[in-house]
Amino acid sequence: MRDEDTSKSQLIRELAGLRSRADDLGKRETLSLLLKANDDGIWAWKTETGEAYFSPSWYTMLGYEPDEFPPTYKNLIGLIHPDDLDKANAAILLAKQTRKPFSVEFRMKTKGGDWLWIQSRGRAFEGEGGEGHPHMVGTHTDISSRRETETYLRLTRSIIERANVGIYLVDEEGRILEINRKAEEILGYTKADLEQLTIPDIDPDITPESWPLLWNELRGEKKESLIRKHIGKDGSPVPVEIYTTHLAYEGKEFDVAFVQDITERLQKEEVIREKDILLQDIGRQAKIGAWKVDLETGRVTNTEEILRIYDLDDKEKVSIDEGLSYCTGESRIRIENAFHRAVDEGIPYDLDLEILSAKGKAKWVHTTGYPVMKQGHIMAVQGSFQDITEIKQSEMLLKKSEKKYRDLIELSPLGIGIIDPEGHIVDANQSLAVMLGYGIDELIRLSLKDICPLEGMISNQSLLETLVKGERASVSLEERFRHRAGDLIWVNIKMARTENICGPGVFLSLFCEDISMRKRMEEEREKLESQLMHSRKMEAVGQLAGGVAHDFNNMLAGIMAAAELLQQSIPNGESSAGEYLNMIVESSERASKLIAQLLAFSRKEMIQKEDIDIHKVLEETLSILNRTLDRRITIRHDFEAESAVIQGDGNSIINAILNLSINAGQAMKEKGGELTIITRNKKLGYGSGEGTMFSLKPGNYLEIEIRDTGTGIAPEIIDRIFEPFFTTKGVGKGSGLGLSAVYGTVEHHDGDITVNSKVGEGTSFHIFLPCSLPHPSPTTGR
Secondary structure, eight states: OHHHHHHHHHHHHHHHHHHHHHHHHHHHHHHHHHHHHOOSEEEEEETTTOBEEEOHHHHHHTTOOTTSSOOBHHHHHHTBOHHHHHHHHHHHHHHHHHOOOEEEEEEEEOTTSOEEEEEEEEEEEOOGGGOSSOEEEEEEEEOHHHHHHHHHHHHHHHHHHHOSSEEEEEETTOBEEEEOHHHHHHHOOOHHHHTTOBHHHHOTTOOTTTHHHHHHHHHSSOOOOEEEEEEOTTSOEEEEEEEEEEEEETTEEEEEEEEEEOHHHHHHHHHHHHHHHHHHHHHHHHTEEEEEEETTTOOEEEOHHHHHHTTOSSOSOOOHHHHHHTBOHHHHHHHHHHHHHHHHHOOOEEEEEEEEOTTSOEEEEEEEEEEEEETTEEEEEEEEEEEOHHHHHHHHHHHHHHHHHHHHHHHOSSEEEEEOTTSBEEEEOHHHHHHHTOOHHHHTTOBHHHHSOTTOSTTOHHHHHHHHTTSOSEEEEEEEEEOTTSOEEEEEEEEEEEESSSSSSEEEEEEEEEOHHHHHHHHHHHHHHHHHHHHHHHHHHHHHHHHHHHHHHHHHHHHHHHHHHHHHHSOTTOHHHHHHHHHHHHHHHHHHHHHHHHHHHHTOSOOOOEEEEHHHHHHHHHHHHHHHSOTTEEEEEEEOOSOOEEEEOHHHHHHHHHHHHHHHHHHTTTTOEEEEEEEEEEEEOTTTTTTSSSOOOSEEEEEEEEEEOSSOOOTTTGGGTTSTTOOOSOTTSOOSOHHHHHHHHHHHTTOEEEEEEETTTEEEEEEEEEBOSOOOOOOOOO
């Protein structure tokens, strides 16, 4: 019985095992069928051993053949996009720790190299016996299409939200179902506010009763923009332009409205309308119109002013042929040729034309035309048309006026010129050109710096700037200009600021008078006055010197007589007394010579005049000079005068020549030099002697030049060298009477003496003595 029970129990276990295997076989077959029928990929992973399982659909999802590579977790991870790997690992780690289901999206690489978006879902299960590493099971779903759709929807929504136009989704009842951000901005409502409203709530011209009619119109095929006024949240009207489109979706109808706030546009249009009115008014005032010819259609467009110019009151446009027909004579030929060149060759034109209007009025018009290019082709010609009849008449009058004033300027004895702010001569009359020795064309290429010395005031840029800036209205001055020949002429100048005389901007007018003759006369007058003052001074000094010399001569005569008497009365043994008396006599003789020089200077000394040959006098003088002057001084002479006979005193002439020559030798004592004596015959006519010291009378003169190469005379003392007792020598080295005695001798012979000197280059004295009747005189060689 026990064996039977045992056999029954074993049979029951075997049957149970068979049933279990049968159940497992059924489940596996069912699972296999499920895996084959499911598009999602299924995976399983034992975290302890790393074993994994990938379903066939998992492989094919990625483009692989089933079991093409081993199903390991490492291979799975290796296919995930590097940028998504951290996110996938983090989700799996969290699931292992919490044993909670997870879902994560990442990209996986296909066999072809593309990337698929995968949604991975799964969870971790406890290991066998509830201990050890968990098992993980999950699915992979290809969500690439969904992601693309979501991306497109987000992009679309972003575009709608960023659109610069308000977008409304409205249903058949007029309810606002959806709006974008711009719609909120236009009316000031929030999205939540607007979605509670209907179209009649924001459009005062639409009522709930009229909405169905408008809806039916919106359902029609005709799509035109609507200009409406919506009411903002603050109650203010907002002008809007609306474009609508009707659509049906899942059995329902909707209307999409695109709403644009046109407040700014209307303001600009108003400004444009005002500008158009203003331009029309300006065109009417300026008598200028605009035109355009479309070469493709032949359409002519012109403004109202062109009709007024043609005296056409009722026409809207003027055809090309009609417009050309109003041009007369040569003007017709010129405008036709110009228009055809603009059309055929793209050459713009700018013409003044004569026309005869529809009412027979003769007019002048200024017209321009230029081609309008498009893609390298001339598509139209357009331009302007202006009535310049009054301008032409004014120009004719102006030309007459200009000619009249130009004639006055040309006939003016004053030199007149126009200069620009930089000092360039831009215009001049004939008088100025002749004054400076240029032709007018040559003169207007010059500047003030070319005709005025650099030290001149008129060439000073600061002076020009004060006039240009208006700080001074005009300036008058006397200036020297350089003649084309190189000479300097004196000019009295008035310079004034003048605007728009030679074009836009500021110019300066020059009015010039040649005052060179007046200047020379003033200089001669000043020179004569100086000579007269010098003569009077010398005469006064001479009178004083003569009086002193006469009285001193009387006293000196007494002293010399007493000294001579004492010499006779002193015994021969009184040597000391005799020595003193000799000193008195010698000093008296020297004083007597000074007195003689003073008397010669003052003309108090009477001299005997006789015919003397100056050449013989000079030969005696040269003989003395050759023995007395420094041997480093070369003495030359050139007796060019054919007549050298004068009336005078030979001794006084010799003394004068010696005095001048000795002074010359002293001027050359340091380095030596050259002393030259020259004679010439001079014939002075009326006025020839005005520049001399004594203003010589006309006649025949002998000129004696005594020239040295010494140190020269300083300019500040040259006017004083003939004054008595004036000397530049040290104390005891000169009396200061030498040149004054020369002066007196020359004056006593009715002659003249002049001096020219330059420091460091030498001095030249010129003595002029009147000649006697000419007779042959031997000429000595040089």
